[in-house]
Amino acid sequence: MDPYIPAKLSVRNINWEKLAILLGETNTEIGRYDGLLDGMPNPEILLSPLLRKEAELSSKIEGTQSTMSEVLEYEADENITDDRKIEEINVLQNYRKTLRWAEDELRNEREFSLSFLKEMHNMLMRNSRWDSSAHPGDFRIKQVFIGEKGASIEQAIYIPPEHFLILEYMENWEDYLRNSREERLIKTAVIHAQLEIIHPFDDGNGRIGRMLITLFLYLSGVLHRPMFYMSQYLENNRTCYYESLRNISQNNQWQEWIEFFLTAVKEQTKNNIKKVKEINELYEHKSEKFKEATKSRYYKDALDTFFKRPIINSVVFAKKSKIESQNTARNILKRLESSGLVKKIRTGKGQSPSIYLFADIINLLE
Ligand SMILES: Nc1ncnc2c1ncn2[C@@H]1O[C@H](COP(=O)(O)OP(=O)(O)O)[C@@H](O)[C@H]1O
Numbered sequence: 001m002d003p004y005i006p007a008k009l010s011v012r013n014i015n016w017e018k019l020a021i022l023l024g025e026t027n028t029e030i031g032r033y034d035g036l037l038d039g040m041p042n043p044e045i046l047l048s049p050l051l052r053k054e055a056e057l058s059s060k061i062e063g064t065q066s067t068m069s070e071v072l073e074y075e076a077d078e079n080i081t082d083d084r085k086i087e088e089i090n091v092l093q094n095y096r097k098t099l100r101w102a103e104d105e106l107r108n109e110r111e112f113s114l115s116f117l118k119e120m121h122n123m124l125m126r127n128s129r130w131d132s133s134a135h136p137g138d139f140r141i142k143q144v145f146i147g148e149k150g151a152s153i154e155q156a157i158y159i160p161p162e163h164f165l166i167l168e169y170m171e172n173w174e175d176y177l178r179n180s181r182e183e184r185l186i187k188t189a190v191i192h193a194q195l196e197i198i199h200p201f202d203d204g205n206g207r208i209g210r211m212l213i214t215l216f217l218y219l220s221g222v223l224h225r226p227m228f229y230m231s232q233y234l235e236n237n238r239t240c241y242y243e244s245l246r247n248i249s250q251n252n253q254w255q256e257w258i259e260f261f262l263t264a265v266k267e268q269t270k271n272n273i274k275k276v277k278e279i280n281e282l283y284e285h286k287s288e289k290f291k292e293a294t295k296s297r298y299y300k301d302a303l304d305t306f307f308k309r310p311i312i313n314s315v316v317f318a319k320k321s322k323i324e325s326q327n328t329a330r331n332i333l334k335r336l337e338s339s340g341l342v343k344k345i346r347t348g349k350g351q352s353p354s355i356y357l358f359a360d361i362i363n364l365l366e
């Protein structure tokens, strides 16, 4: 197989008639989702568990086994010493950090550019087990390929363009992203796929490409907040996801890819709507319970902290919840525990503080 020579954007010959119904339905769903987010007073807090889950699922597509709960356990107890585990946990932490950072930058009017994309890659790949080989923050300077685990290049499923063509193709991609007046969801589909086809980085292309879905939906005004997570659908339908990408280079099947992508967005949006509603309800419900149990004016701070960190040690809890005195924080935790709202999963001893679990939010996402 030779390296693929992609066509430049934009995509020609899209059959609009065939897409019209699906496109309409997807836009309706995502509009509902956006409305739901708009009505939320504190989406950063409420959706923070969804972002954790996204980091897990998007990295799982990549092959990382670690889970959101493992990251939380690690953040609550940094005594974990298993190096392999820590590396995988770093992958998830980097993912979350990168997406958060990118969202903030764009919210603060940063323009999208290739150097911005490279900065994202740098943040994602730094301090990981791939650090040295993955050239964090740079386009690749060697050939890579997509294949079964352990396969050689002769057995490749897909070989992207040679490295000296990357800049030319990425400039075309950037120009399309910034200037094309294509329908926004179709444009998102094309941006994701063409990035994967160019495969500009040694590694991390899939994850960067999935982050871009969220970022571009925000950038183009489909969403008013950069919070939309779709790796669950892509992970559940990974075979179809990979095959649809493969069919673009093998058979020029852009139409099928766009259909797959729109279906993915539509289905995942329905799922996200359901999840966000459940999270909202849980928050409302627990808000009352936390108030009753703690009888403290800090009850909301306590609840918010458990939403952001459903597994947490008492020291971090006091710090993150901004409850002034350690004593008050400890009292609140004690009351929450005796009311059964949180569970103590480790009793503090010497230098190691107690660790608490707020299981409801984790259960909701599993
Ligand atoms: N046939 C294909 N053509 C183009 N891109 C593909 C193909 N199959 C899979 N991909 C994309 O390549 C990604 C894997 O590339 P990689 O650089 O290892 O990214 P990551 O390390 O984030 O998974 C997949 O997640 C998918 O998005």
Ligand SMILES: [Mg+2]
Residues within 6 Å of the ligand: 062, 203, 204, 205
């Ligand atoms: Mg990879």
